[in-house]
Amino acid sequence: MTTSALSRKTPGSNPASKPARQGVHKKPFNWRRAGAWTLVVVAIIVTVAPFLWMLRTALSSNASLASNASNLLPADFSLGAFKRVLGLQTPEEAIAEGGSGAAINFWLYLRNSIIFASVTTAGQVFFSAMAAYAFSRLRWPGRNVVFGLFLATMMVPPIFTALPNFLMIKNLGLLNTFAGLALPFLFMTPFAIFFLRQFFLSMSREVEEAAMLDGAKHLRIFFQIVLPNAAAPLATLALLTFIGQWNEYFWPLLVGQDESVRVLTVGLGVFKSQSPQGAPDWSGLMAATLIAALPVLLLFIAFGKRVVNSIGFSGIK
């Protein structure tokens, strides 16, 4: 946590990265400032504490949770919940620790989530980049009309297209297949095209024009010049798309109920309702949610700055 006491004369001067460090005035103790920092600390605690509670519960033995409900440390520390979720515990052990004993195919759901999220991300980003190139670099009749149409679909709520899309996937016999899961996300979203088009428009065209004079064709320019030059926005978009797809719940709930293609979000919903002896397996559930959230958390730790600044990016421009 960097506590930089800054003069507030430089708001917005450096929007993209760290706040500027110049202009540090030594000030006497300031109650207003102390109050503000207290609020910041409260906000951080409110944000982080539930995640710690998730970890604490996952490291507890489920049978002991009830009698240690308010103990801040794990109740009867055990890695059993994680073992249970990952299928490393026998049913007897699981029941002894307060689990349900029923097997959950966590590894399978994890695999399905990885396939679903990475295939849709790759397709969406690549095809959207191609479309964005056509909208920003090529001249053709009807370009702006088509672009306007694409943009207009951003207004259509997902539930509205979900019902007809479900019917179509069903008619095609693609229910409970990866194709059915991925198809609606695979080709484009208006947002992705818009996002990349803005970047392509702001990129310098000098190199491209020189290449064009040398006789390079559009395909070559796209692959060898535009894509490498847009690596940063492409990575940001891919990251945002992947996180969104990883968290997607509604569509997989509709078309991916079957075990073989069930993704983690849907699996977790099922896991919750799967408590035969009445008392839910809270530590198992928290261990499962923790592992399910882990890939996103790791991506965020690695590339968090990119995500944080990409949200700023929108509003500033």
Next chain:
Amino acid sequence: MTTITKLPDPVAGGSKHPQRGKNPRPGRGRRLGDLRIALLFILPAMVGFVAFFLIPTIRGIYLSFTEYSVLGDPTWIGTKNYTAIFADELFWNAMAVTVQYVGLNIGFQTVIALGLALLMHRVAKSTLIRGVLLLPFLVANVIVALLWFWMLDYQIGIVNEIINWFGLPRIAFFGSEQWAIPTIAGVNVWRHMGYTALLIFAGLQSIPSHVYEVASLDGASQTRTFWSITMPLLRPVLVLVLVVTVIGSFQVFDTVAVTTGGGPINASRVIQMYIYQKAFGESDFGYASALSVILFVILALVAFIQMKFLKGNESDLD
């Protein structure tokens, strides 16, 4: 997640236009321009657009005028679905529940996010703090819902333990009719406050610093500066944030589906839950389509009214 940067289009779209005419390319003279190569580049996106956005939109509107139980073909029944909906008590209940949810969710979320944004802008300027506050937004709705379902458990949830410790009666957060919607609204305030704060924060950064300098030279107090400078200049961004968050809020589903499933009784059956149950519980796709057309119209109206009344597309800066 995809709602993330939906926000910028009216702002960004305009400012980019001048660049377009700058570099007239050699092929400009021909009427068809780069049509052939453009078709190649746009083909995949076009397939996706037509198959999964355009046709479903048209088909959804068509289905709303039919009776369709998935078995057999849809039969045209004119506006019967719509007249039935207006007489449907469960529909009005769902609308009331949804509006209550949106009111609570957006009210608290916007105020808290504005506060956080000001703190991010003035006090806690590190990217790390912004990242931490964004964390809940990156975790799936389902996970957030399950986490709070556990923490708010009546018997052994930590929140009720704390309430109990203060000597107050335990609260059945998800299990009682009067608490279900406020609880779900609260959970989603927790998930979205950091994200919303970042959107507002970006708006704060776009206010030029010289405006503040003039104000401070004139001896304006902090409060005065906030109400006479920050708020008016922030308004366009704030309106966009409201439009995006209100539209998202109307479509709440995941949290409800995982925790209460719409209950107890009808207390948390929000509109999207009702559509889902009609379509997949009762196989009444015609009725469900009509409901989603109504939701669509409501969202369009809400966006329009917000832009119009709050004058979201005009900045006081110019």
